[in-house]
Amino acid sequence: MQLLLTAILLPPLLGAILAGIFGTIIGRVASHRVTVLGVLISFICSCIIFKNFILDHQSTQNIIAYTWGTSGAFQFNVGFLIDNLTATMLMVVTSVSLLVHVYSIGYMRGDAGYQRFFSYISLFTFAMLMLITANNFFQLFFGWEAVGLVSYLLIGFWFTREPANFGSLKAFIVNRVSDVGFILGIGGVITLFGTVDFLPVLAQAPKVAASLPTISLFAGTSWSIITVICILLFIGAMGKSAQMPLHIWLPESMEGPTPISALIHAATMVTAGVYMVARLSPLYELSASALTFILVIGATTALFTGILGVVQNDIKRVIAYSTLSQLGYMVAALGASAFAAGIFHLVTHAAFKALLFLAAGSVILALHHEQDMRKMGGLRRYLPLTYSCFLVGALALAAIPPFSGFYSKDAIIEAVHLSTIHGASYAYVALMIGVFVTALYIFRAFFMTFHGSCSANSASQDNIRENGWVIWLPLVILAIASITIGMIVKHADALQLALHAFTSLPFWLAIAGIVTAWFCYVIRPAIPAMLANKFSWLYYILIKKYGFDDFNQIVFVRGTRALAQLLYNYGDQRLIDDGLVNGSGRLIQWISATLKRLQTGYIYNYALAMIIGVLALVLWQMLIA
Amino acid sequence: MITLNSALIVTAILFSLSLIGLVLNRHNLIVLLMCVELMLLAVNTNFIIFSHFLNDLAGQVFVFFILAVAAAEAAIGLAILILIFRKQKTINVSELNTLKG
Amino acid sequence: MTLLQFIFYVFSALMLLSAVGTIISRNPVHGALFLVVCFVASAGIWLMLQAEFLGLVLVLVYVGAVMTLFLFVVMMLNLDKLPSRAGFKKYWPFGILILLLLVGLMIYVVAPSHLSLASNAIAIPHPADYSNVQALGAVIYTQYVYAFEIAAVILLVAIIAAISLAFHAFHQDTKRQNISKQVQTTAAERLRLVKNMGKE
């Protein structure tokens, strides 16, 4: 088992190091071969583990690789915890990563930093695998930060472009903001349970919770520590899985190359938060308020970011907002204690969202890095394969029965519907509207790119054609996956569920969404423009993404800089440097200048001084006597 | 008869006068030296008064020595005065402020 | 008011006025002369206090020696009249204030109650044949002979110091006689024999 795990973890790391450090030496082809081989090995091993655990129901394994460090009464070690959850996640990560590796051979062909790109994505795979297989909070945090770091490197891959640099720094800092919550959560765990390992923590959780430990954050108020820890950890997850207030970095991260959007911002990194909550589900079960918090956040994100997707004109941004919205769904599922449904949606989402991103990537590649949907149209004739794959992805996303999206999203909606905790009704309504909005924005994008008149000028029209096998093979594999995963998992009552769907509301909402999208963007393309200027204020709010970006830019970025400038100028320069340090220098000079004036040089002044001295002495003597 | 008190009052006034002459003198060093002489005179008179009223000759002996010293002092003071004059070409007090800080 | 007191008051008034005169006078010579008057008046007082020897010594030493020294210096430096007594005028009230303050203090300090004297000590008159000089001489040459020697040495030091400070024999621009060179001449350099004196 230990060997199997090292076979999963080490190859991507070695590939990354080889491609990274010796990239220029071993050349482009060798470097991408090394990395793809590395990921392939880990993919095969993950399949073996998947078979052992899911099919042969092997018991959970908890292996400690080596003791990283001991301090005081605590031991931090690098260890691996393998159970069904880890097995599924391993499958998702390694498969998507393998497909993205293959895909980016074609996508990044002309790029200067070719080897560097491959080293980064396999480093990312290693980091994600470390995160998933972690058996304690310390290693989870290590994976957490490493994944954030590599996404920073990848978003800012084309570092000569300013928006890419800005996007990567913003992504990293927002992740760090959420990591503050995460590390405080770990602090809470270690104070309450005295250890960072998952199994002991989860085992003691019920017993400790029974004693209702409280912590008073603000004077007088007393909060249950479990709730505080869960919310803190969830803040960590919010940053990583881009939930409502901390979602601002995901749209900017589209600056990076498309394969990484597929890998990081669809399938793996963003799901880390969902995975963490699922992993700690026994802990979360103990605090109802934390679950309500999660449910509300998830539902709000699902609905409001979905609506934003409708007004985007860049194809990658539409899919980015759709990821935000689907993550909202997963988090809502977690909030409703339906951890299995959340993970199931995670798996299916990984498949069809990666498919959508890669399809968008192949469209962009074909149109020579044109990302604006208004300049696309009628590509159905030129890119038939991408067209069909995109359609499959869109149908899966919109939760149309035979496709996998339906099964997972339907399970979530059911769970939220049955949940009895506070905010469940709000969440249910939000998710229902979300289904309609999802269908609307994805098919809007679908019709704008593939249907209607081809606005690209005629000269470049004829050289739009499908890309090499390296591009379309991953698309086809993902398309098959999007179709079959739902049925495989729900094999028993797949058909029965599909039939039942026709009677349930969400299905009809999805169909309504598709029809409105078809009507507005194919039959009467003028309607969206008319609607936009009729409800111009609503349109303005949506364009401004509810003002989150501007708010963040003005208050946080410019605010901290102004505060820092103020502190530096007045606190450091004026007060301490000039005031105390140089000030004391000037004070001494002033004292000596005044004393100097006493030495007038005239004798009579000195005589006078003497007399006054004598007088004072005599007077003092008199007063004393 | 001369009473002790009145005599002391006279010497006190003499002493204070000379002191003020010393301090407020705005013209030259000569007046300064003269005031010093006056002061010594006042002190001697005091000694004489006390030796007279306490009927003890020690006071007069002491005056005898003070006279010696005073004479020496006056001589050296004038010598210095001449040197200052030769060097600074003036003995006006307000111009002699080379000691200024 | 006995004659003695009257004379005492006259002499002390004379002394104080001449003291003020020396301070105020603009011309240093006037100052010096006022000082002489002051010394003479105080000598008078001393005599009245039966310190005859010292009174005369005072006149001899001070008026004779020190005052002549002053006048000599004033003449040598030919100081002209002083420009103004502005300074003095300006500080006039301030001076009086200090004067009163000083006098008040001294009187308070020297008041008899402090010196454990009877309120108003009365001097014991000496017998007729009492000679101050004899009494003084007996004391000086017995008890204070050591101090007497030192006083003499001080005076000697003063003489040497005054000479070494003020005497600038080797100054370039002053014409001086070089006695030793003058003496070494021969008759030929000095004497010129002229044959027929008185004929031309």
Next chain:
Amino acid sequence: MTHFPILSLLIWLPILAAIVVLIIGDDAHANKIRVLTLVTTLLSLVLCAVLWAQFSLTTYQFQFVENLSWIPAYNINYALGIDGISLPMVVLTVITTLTVILASWHVVQKHVAQYLATFLLMQGMVIGVFCATDTILFYMFWEAMLIPIYINIGMWGAERRVYASIKFFIYTFAGSVVMLVAILYLRAHAGSFAILDFYNLRLTQGEQDLIFIAFLLAFSVKVPMWPVHTWLPDAHTEAPAGGSVVLAALMLKLGIYGFMRFSLPITPDASHALSWLMIALALIAIVYIGLVAIVQTDMKRLIAYSSIAHMGFAVLGTFMVYLIMSNVANTGYAQMSLEGAMVQMVSHAFSTGALFIGVGILYARIHSRLISDYSGVARVLPVFAVFMMIFSLSNVGMPGTSGFIGEFFVILSAFKANFWIAFLAALTLILGAAYTLWMYKRVFFGKVTSEAVANLKPIEPAEFIALAILAFFVIFIGVYPQPLLNVFHASIGHLLDISLVSKL
């Protein structure tokens, strides 16, 4: 313990070498001098290896003890000895000096001998400070150490070097004079200058407060803690590359070493009473200085401020011990916070030292420290950019690099002390990322705008080795810190026991 005087050798070998180098003197055979200096440091490195190998992890007593009577009249003796706290510091000193000599191989051309001599003297004296177990010997080395760094900054620094070096000297000296008073007072009561005698000396609360404040003045300037920190940015911006590395890597550790060696054990009750003040100052240092670092326009000044923030963490770790113990019985958390402080010191030396070497390399080529003068250096010097990325990440506290461990331990134990202390301490994650990576972005990323950046000379082999050594340590400690942590357990445990026991 071998009777072989390894500690004295470690102290006096570099000082002798410095004298020899000064004698050779002129720049004619500069290379001979450089080789000699390198050989000395390599020799010291071998000695350190022997030291580390023979160091027993189980006992907290001083090891490799040497004791010769020096001034018998006052019972002052030349006493040396190291324990878990000072061993890593000694090894750190040798490694930093080695990397500094390598990094400034070709940088300094005039007065090479004197330049290298200052580093050798520094090495000898700093090791002396860490090994001295007699307070007067400690104080002597403590003051002597100022001179070489003062000369180093004063002679080879940038424009305002004289102002900076004088300010630095006076600041440190003023603080340590007060310490001397405290030492003498203690001597009067304890009868001898040995540190151990001071440890078990009964003191009343009033005495302890005064002594603590005296030590606080001396050490807070060295750390530098918040109100007395303004000398550090000036000293760093004006110091030559090598000088500011040594300043950052070694001088800042002395303050906290002093707290651990003197303040905590000798005046436990005063430390307990004033621990709230120290925590407040440390938190101010972390948050306030973190903010101030964001708006710096000069690279060295920014790194200087970041090292103040890191040292604030170490101080927080050291003085949170009492607050933690008031919340929990076992000393596990308190030991973790102290060990976090120790690791933070060690890792800060490597990462900040390396960052300064990097900026020194850029400065040697373009003679400008302003961030705005650089853009797109990554395109021109990719290898250098990778190195600097590793060190920036360690500065930010990225797991897998050494910078993370210290912050991780301190924040975790801080949560036990008080949630809000942990929250404020955790802010450093954001601030650290903000200023370091923003600087990295403006300097390394972006298009190559200025032509000076375009034809930057590639880094030389000597510089490459220096950066490689530091990178190795940063990554190795980050991935596997156990060997380093094992060294601390015994002596930190003992330090904790004696500083938690009241001495009233």
